[in-house]
Amino acid sequence: MLGSFLNTITGSLLIIAVTMMATMGIALIFKTSTTTNFAQGSIAALGAYVTTFLLAGTNLPLWVALILAVLIGTALGVLVDVGIFRRGRNVNIVGKQIITMGLVSIIIAGIPMVFGADIPPNLPPFIPGNFSFDVFGTEVTITYHAMVSIVITAVVLGLLFFLLYRSKWGLGVRVTASRESTAELVGVNTFVITATSWGIAAGLAVIAAVMLGGTGIMMNPAFMTRIQVNSFLAGILGGFSTFYGPVVGAVLIPLSVAVVGFFGRFSPFFQDWADVIVYVIMLIIILIKPQGLFGKKIVKKV
C-alpha cells in the first residue's frame, strides 16, 4: 500500500515540475505587466516545436537544442513586450488579455506554417529508462526523465528566486510589481524590467514544454493549455501577491489530483472525479481566504 502510494507520488513528480515552471512564468508576467498571459502555453508549445525541429534537422544533442529553443523563446518574449505591450500601456487589463489571446491565435496558426505538417509530434526524454527501488516489498519506479526535470526545475527556480530576492534586478522587479508608476518615479527602468520578465517567463515556458514533451505525449500547438489553466489556478490558490505563493500552489494542485486519484484504488469514483474534487476544494479555500494561501491583504483606499 505504501509502495503504491509512493508510486503515485513519483508518477506526479514530473507534472509538478512542469506546472511549477509554467506558474513561475505566469506569476512574473502577472506581477510586472498586470495581465494574465494566455499566450504562455502557445509560446511553450512553440519552443517545444523548435526543439523537435532542431533535433530532426540537425544532429544536435537534446540539451543544446533545448538551450537554443530557450534562447529563441526568450527572444520572442522580449519581442512581444517591446513590440506590443510597451506600445499598449494605456490598454486596460481586459484589453491586455485580448492582446495575449491574439498572440495565441497567431502562434497556433503559425506553428504548422513554419514547421510543416510532417514534423515528428514527439520529443525524446532527457535520459530514457526507469530507476526503481524497493519499499517494503513493492517496487517504486521513477523515470530518469522526471529526475532530470526536477533537478532542472530546482536549479532554475532556485537561481531565479536568488536573483529576485538578492539582486538589484530582483529588487526592480519587486518594486515594479507593487506599482509601476511609483517604480518609475524612484528611478527603476521599468522597460528593462518588463522586457526581462517576459523573456524569462517565455524561457521557463519553453523548458516546461520540453519537459512535458519528453514524457511521450503527442504534441500539438495547444498541448500546454491544460498546464496553463492549472497554473492560473495555482496562482490564485497561492496568492499572486508573493512570488513563492504561486509556486507552492503549483505543487499543491497536481499533487492533490494525484493523491485523490490514488483513492481510486478503493472506489472508482475518486479516479473519475479527481480533478473536480480538487478544484472544488480549491474554490472553497479561496472563498475562505480570497487573497490566497500566502497572500497579503491589500487595503484599498478610496
Next chain:
Amino acid sequence: MNLQKQYLQTIVPGQSLAQKVTPFNKMMKNPLSQFLLLGVILLVVKFLQMAGLVSGPFLTSIGFVLVYSIAAIGFCLLLGYSGLASLGTAGFVGLGAYLAYYGLNQWGVTILPTFLIAGIVAILLGFVIGFISLKIEGIYLAILTLALSEIVVQILKTLKSSVRITNSDITFFGLFLGKNGAFIIIVLALITLLIFTANLINSPTGRAMLAMKNSTSAAQAMGISLLKYRLLAFVISTLYASIAGFMYMLLITAITSTTSTILTLVFSLNILGAVIIGGAKSLWGTMFGVFFIYGFQQIVLIDIPFFQENPGFIMLITGLLLILIVMFYPGGFAQMFLNLKWWFKKKKAQWKVYRYGKEA
C-alpha cells in the same frame, strides 16, 4: 447627438443639419425595429435557402454566428454594463449544450422542459458566481470563473465518457423537425433576447449597472445594492450562455468531437474578444465582433482561393487584427462605425457647400 452636431458645426459653419424626418427614418432610429428588421432579413435568407437559392453550409455558418452572438450579448451586459469580467463562458455554454443533449436525446423529454431545466441550472450557477463576485474582484474573479468553468467542463466530460452516446437525430415533439426548424428557433430567440437586452440597458436596472461599473463605492453611496445587481448581471449572463448552448445543440444535434471546441478556454476568450473588439457597450458592435471572429473565415474568406489553400492564414490574420484593434482602436468596431459615419456626414456637408454655396 448634440456633440455630433456641434462637431459638424465647427467644420461647416452655418450649414443646416436637420435631417428630413420620414416615418421610415423615424422607425429605423428605434433599436427595437432595427433588431426586428435583422430578424426579418435572416428569416428571408432562410427561406431563400429552402428554395435553393442560398447554399446550406453558408446558412449553417450564419447559424453558428447567431448562436455565439447570444452568448456574447449576455457577456456584453456583464462586461460592458456591469464591469465584471468572466472567463467561464465555455463552461456555461457547454452546460446548456449538454443539458439539451441529455434532455432531448437521452431522457426523452420534450423541448420545453429541457429548456426550463437548462435555464434553472444556469440561473443557479449564476447565483453562485454572483455571490463569489462579492468577495473576490477584478482579474482574480476572472480566474475564479475559469476554475468554476473547468469544474463544469470536467463534470460534463466525465459524464460523457460514462454514458454511451449514439448519433440519433432529435425530434422536437413533432412540431419542429430538422435544421430548418432549429434555425428559425435560433433567429427568434436571438431577436427576443436582443430586444429584451436593449430594453434592460435603457431601464433603471441598466443605469444602476452602469453606475456599479464606474465606481462600486459611489454606486453604493447612491443606494444601489451591489448584491442585487451583481447577482442579476451574472444570472443574466449565464442564462444567455446556457441558452446559446441549448441552441448550439439544436443546430448540431449530436455530441461529437466538434463539441469539445466550445468547452475550451479559447472559446471563452474568443467571446471576450468579440465583445471587446465590437465595442463592449454596443449590441450591434458585439454581434459584428462575433461575426468577425467566427463568421469572417467561414462566410467571406472561404471563397478566396488563397485562403482555401492556406486555412491557417485566416486565424493568423484574425489574431493580428485582434491585437491591432485593441491597441489602436480601444472603442472597437462601434467607435469605428461612428467615426466613419461622422466622416461621411462631414464630406456630405462639404459637398453641399461646394455644390450650392454657403447658406446666408
